Amino acid sequence: YLACPLNAWPVSGADRTSQEIWESFSQCFTPAVKEVVEFAKGIPGFQELSQQDQVMLLKSGTFQVLMVRFCTLFNADERSVTFLNGQTYSLSTLRALGMGSLLDAMFDFSEKLSSLGLQPDEMALFMAVVLVSADRSDITDMRAVEQLQEGLISALRSLITRRRPDDTTLFPKLLLLLPDLRTLNNLHADKLLAFRIDP
Ligand code: HEM
Structure with a gap:
């Protein structure tokens, strides 16, 4: 089996080869990854970055954007996860x-x-911030990425504070999720690597 919630068939027949398992899994995550690419293209200013920097941000940020987007698959109260096939698995099964x-x-x-109870447009802007805040190690035009990031962060701040003038804690709480996402990204990348080496 391949135990990632993006996998529609986490448990498959014993007769399938690891290559077949990976191929059917890739049909599950590819549409989601393509949606992130389309989403990125829609971020004002993103396509003005060099092609190479766009690719670098997508490489390190796609999982993080998907994590935010699919966060509702995780039901913390019931301790269960709904996979992309719509089936819900309990913690003990997982x-x-x-x-x-x-x-x-x-x-x-x-x-x-x-x-935090974000509204859909706040969530989308947060995802844009997440993408451009992804790991910078291989960025060529650092200044351009920083400018894009600053613009998006201040747009997010004004959207959130305009709607909730009395809540000064929400915006900083959101920014504090960025390091969490980065940690999840690294831990998940380890799982992915381990799976590819020893499926
Ligand atoms: C585990 C791939 C996106 C949540 C895994 C594994 C692979 C993988 C190969 C290891 C499976 C195993 O060892 O059986 C991918 C790919 C993704 C992706 C290629 C997209 C490009 C996501 C996203 C989430 C997620 C967006 C969360 C919303 C998990 C979880 C596990 C996992 C919870 C199991 C962790 C554990 O063992 O504790 N993923 N994944 N994955 N993935 Fe993903």
């Missing part, structure tokens, strides 16, 4: 599939994010 501390960290994250 543990039996080999999921561990990363799953717990994702439950924590989704609990934090959903407690």
Whole structure:
């Protein structure tokens, strides 16, 4: 089996080769990844970055954007996860599939994010901030990415403070989720790598 919630068939027949399992899984995550690319193209200013920098941000940011977008798959109260096929699995089933501390960290994250009660447009702007705040190690035009990031962060701040003038804590709470996302990204990348080496 391949235990990622983006997999529509986490448990498959024993007769399937690891290549077949990976191919059917890639049909599940490819549309989601393409949507992130389309989403990125719609961020004002993103397409003005060099092609190479766009690719770098997408490489390190796609998972983080998807994590935010699919955070509702994690039900922290019921301790269950709904996979992309619509089927819900309990924590004990997921543990039996080999999921561990990363799953717990994702439950924590989704609990934090959903407690903030963002509206859809705030969520979208937050995802744009997440994407341009992704790891910068291989960016060529740092200044351009920083400018884009600053513009998006201040747009997010004004949207949120205009709507909730009395709540000064929401915006900083949101920014504090960025390092959490980065940690989840790294932990998840380890899982992905481990799977590719030893499926
Ligand atoms: C585990 C791939 C996106 C949540 C995994 C594994 C792979 C993988 C290969 C290891 C499976 C195993 O060892 O059986 C991918 C790919 C993604 C993607 C290629 C998209 C490009 C996501 C997203 C989320 C997510 C967006 C969350 C919303 C998880 C969880 C696990 C996992 C919870 C299990 C962690 C654990 O073992 O504790 N993923 N994933 N993945 N993935 Fe993903």
